[in-house]
Amino acid sequence: MTPNVAAAAVEDFRETFAAVRREVAKVVIGHQAAIETILVAFFAGGHALIEGVPGIGKTLIVRSLAEALNLSFNRIQFTVDLMPADITGTRIINEGLDGRREFVFVRGPVFAHLLLADEINRATPKTQSALLEAMAEQQVTVAGTTHPLPSPFFVLATLNPIEMEGTYQLPEAQLDRFLFKVALEYPSRPELERILGDTTAAELPTVQPVLARDAAPARVEELRQLVRRVLVAPHIERYAADLVRLTHPGSDGEVPETVSRYVAYGASPRGGQALILGAKVLALLAGRVHVAVEDIDRVAPAALPHRLVINFAAEAASIHPPEIVAQVLAAGQRRRG
């Protein structure tokens, strides 16, 4: 492999990423940082959890992303009476032309490249857990039969932070399977003015596909493989491991006092994987073929907070995980010197 080929691959990745972001930005006004984070999670091969109040464009972002990537897209509106079979699919008795009856597996909405799990915390834990296998292993098992999910498979779930009535807390195991958690804020005044103007006009903006329909899945997989080839030096891996260790209240070393006081359980090794994978995407976007410490620092606020389980003292003191992660980052930078 010559350097020129590698450089061309890097440039191709950057152009594709920028094109997708540009297309999504046509219909989603504002939320540039959130869109970039979601795209980073997508190309890193993970899943994203979006938290935001209703009506600020969560579903629009996912749908626009699917249109821009030209991938299949399904949406599941999670409710309290949703059953796992409603997600994964179920077996039904099908009568053939010859009169014979047999069980046929009918695929659920999970069989799509992009899956929007809207208001995921409204479903019962049993139903929420139906996504566990799909998210972690990219397959579902129904009646003893395993069905692989299409590749690429990307779950984008939304959480409603306000309406807590009739909701169920996401299990930590499921939270851990989301590469990033993105918080969507209210749009700014200029963004809001643009939203009002663009969405009430006669012609609505449309998203043009960046990738060809047939080649899109393979192309996305190719880009994901490119991300995984980015070089990571041992000192970067050490730094990421340090950050994860610093979220553990019982670990040795210079654990921040905030962690010791307010964190019940720290980040899992998946948190470290999320740091490295996200940093690799950011490195490629910066035109580098190696991960720098700055990439890890940029990824950490999206990769670590939702993996921390805070205790009652933190809730009483109104200490939120992002603040703890900020302290962890500061401690990690001090340790790095």
Add this chain to the structure above:
Amino acid sequence: MSRRSTSHPLDAIRRQLGRVRRRHNFREAQRGLYLLVAVGGTAATVGLLLALCGSVRLFAYGGAAVAGLAVLAVVLLGRDARRRLLGTARAAAWADRRGSLEGRLATLLEIAGRDPGRQGAFFWPLLLEENVRRLTRWRPERLVPRRLPLAPLAAALGAAAALVATLALAPRLRPAPPAVAFLTEPVGNLAPTDLTPDRVLVAPAAEHGSRSSGEPGAPPAAPGAGAGGDQPSLLARLQEHIRERVWGPSWEPPGDATRSADAGRGGPKGNAHATSDADAGRTGTVPSVGSGSRQELARVARAARRTNRGNREGKEARGEASPPERGSGADGEPEQTGTDGAASGAGTATSPDLFGPPTGRRAGGGETFALALAAPGRGSYPMPAPPSGEPPPAAEDERPALAAGQRSETPLTKMPVPPAYESLVRRLFAHGAGAVSP
């Protein structure tokens, strides 16, 4: 990719990194050395000034503080140097940061050194090429400009200059000898006003001076021989040693002068200032004192004699006498007294313990020794604090008739004389038997 094509640029990168590291470490070594010189020079200067100008206590505390600060500074310098010196492992990261290479160099060398298997990775050739392309960004001359660390060098030169200047000016810091006038009779009730160490009036103790029962001319006990911490401390000896080294062999510590004067008693030796003053005292002159001061001294001495005579007559009228005046010896046996109340057979020489037993205290100390000295002059003296507030009500006098005619008693005052003058005072008075009383 062949091994040959990748190892050659990698070796060039490693060689350049080695040059950067050596250059940086050489500069840091210079910096540390200069700072060490600065710390040592400053500490030596301050310590020398303390030894020359300060008392033993100041020298002890100040010297300890200076030594402690110097040790702390050296420790901090050592830690700083250890942090600044680049090892092989840190050199790549340092050069990477200084050359704005965004981690390219550190990643390349770390992967090449620890995980050679990744050299076949997809992006390895590109990373190597990027590093080769950026070799000029972190040339040794660019990352470590060859120039002296000016600030540490200036600090070192300044500290050295201060030390040299202190040594050069040290003779001017030598204290001037005091002008001494002495009396053969106790001064008595002199108010301790206007006293100054550079102009002293010397007189024997009136009542508090302990008379020696030994033979005149017998060598007194060695100063500091007794228990009670009179032995000069190590710091005091160190201070005297420094003074002797700086001020030359003519400088004689006051304690040694005392011993030599007391032991020899045949003539002054060693101390030129004491000799001149002693000669002046033998001829009855008052050295270094103006005519106005002489008149004042004479007036003070006459007043003191009148006071002493009045006190003695008053005691005799009341039938009282102090033990020495009754001629009691040290062993309590009554003995014949000669002229001036001296013990029989005491000889005509001045008692070596006329002013009490020698204290043996060293010069430069903050303490004083009690000697019946008084002199007009100006200076600070630990006077009793002035009364403040309303005085307490007087106790009811049971015999007001006696109290009305009672003469007020003024305590005998003593002039606190710094120990530096002890030998001088003793020697002067020992040879001033024929001095002219003003």
